[in-house]
Amino acid sequence: MNFFSRRGDVEPFHAMDVLAEANKLRAQGHPIISMAVGQPADPAPRAVVEAAEIALKLGKIGYTDALGLAELREAISQHYADHYQLSVAPSRIAVTTGSSAAFNLAFLVYFDPGDRVAITRPGYPAYRNILKALGLEVVEIPIGEGKDANLTAKALADAHAEKPLKGVLFASPANPTGTVMNAGELKDIIDTAQERGIRVISDEIYHRLNYVADDITALQISDNVTVINSFSKYYCMTGWRIGWMVLPENDVRAIERVAQSLYISAPELSQRAAIAAFSASDELEIVKSRYRRNREILLEGLPRIGLKLAAPMDGAFYAYCDVSRFTNDSMEFARKMISDIHIAATPGRDFDPEEGHRTMRFSYAGSTQEMQEAIDRLARWL
Secondary structure, eight states: OOOOOGGGOOOOOHHHHHHHHHHHHHHTTOOOEEESSOOOSSOOOHHHHHHHHHHHHTTOOSOOOTTOOHHHHHHHHHHHHHHHOOOOOGGGEEEESHHHHHHHHHHHHHOOTTOEEEEEESOOHHHHHHHHHTTOEEEEEEOOSGGGOSOOHHHHHHHHHHSOOSEEEEESSOTTTOOOOOHHHHHHHHHHHHHTTOEEEEEOTTTTOBSSSOOOOGGGTOSSSEEEEESSSTTOOGGGOOEEEEOOGGGHHHHHHHHHHHTSSSOHHHHHHHHHHTTOHHHHHHHHHHHHHHHHHHHHHHHHTTOEESSOOOBTTEEEEEOTTTOSOHHHHHHHHHHHSOEEEEEGGGTOTTTGGGEEEEEOOSOHHHHHHHHHHHHHHO
C-alpha cells in the first residue's frame, strides 16, 4: 500500500494547472493569450545571456559556497547602495535557488511545527502551501479592497492578540493585488511586529515594478528583518531559478547550515549570469515601459467591460478583478474563458480560499498587442 504524509495534502497551484491547459491548447494550434502566470514575456537581458555563454565556455557550472558566489553577493550589496542608498554588507546576503528556496529556508530556520505565521488573504498561494507542508499554522489576515487592500498594523496586532504569532510574511508590491505599502504603513507594521516579538519576512520580489512611487525596502526601517527577492520578475530570469535573502547578521550561519544540506548551492551558471543583470537596466526599463502601457489598457478596459478592479494595480504586473457580476465560481469561469475565447487567467481560489470564488487575476506581463486583444475578446464574450 502507498501512504502519504499529511504534509503533502496541499491545494494545487491552480495558475500552473491553467498554464498546462493553455500550453496544450497552444500546441493544438489555438491562439492562446496567456495571462495566467507571473512570467515576463521577454527573455533574460542580452548581458545575462552573454555572461552565461562565457561561463559555459569556461566550465563554470560547479558547486559554489552555499551562500553564493562572493562576486554576486557583492553585486547585490551594491544594488542596495545604488537603488535604495542603503549599506548592506555582502556577509548578510544569501543567494538561493529562486525565492522559493528562500521561503523554505526561512520557514525551516525560524519556526517550529505548530507555530503560527500570518500572511495576507488574498496572497501568494505558495506561502500558504509551504507553511502547511512544514506543519506550521497559517493565519490568514483578510485585507480590504481598493486603495485599502493591504495589511495593516492594527490587523496584525489583532491577530496576535487573539493568539500569539511567531511570524508575519507580506509582499509589497503584492501578488495578486499589485498594492504597494507606503513608508508609514510599512514602518507601522514592522514596529508593531517587533514590539510583540513577531519575526518579519518581507517579500520584495516585485521591487523595481512600482508604477506610482519609489521602492521602499523593509531594510530601510530595520536591520532585524528578513528580506527575500529574486531575479525572476523585473530581471526576466524566471527559469534561471536564482534569488536572494538579506538576513540579520546573527541568522546567516543558521540559514547557511540548512542550505548546505537542502540545496548545496544555487546553480553557478545562473549566479554568474545574474551578476550581469544589474548592468542591464536600460534594456529592462524598456520592458517595464511596456508593462506601464499594458497596465493602462487593463486599468481602462477591464472596468469598462464589467470586471471591477479589486485593488489599484500600483505595482507588479497583475490586475485582480471582482467577477461576481458574471459568476460565483471563478474556477469554472477560468475553464470557460480558456475554452471559449482562449484566454488563460488565474482563478482567485489560488489566492483566497474563502472569497476567491468571485475573483480572477490577470497578468499583463505579455505583449501590448495581446493585452488589447484580450480586452476585445473579453468584451465580446461577456
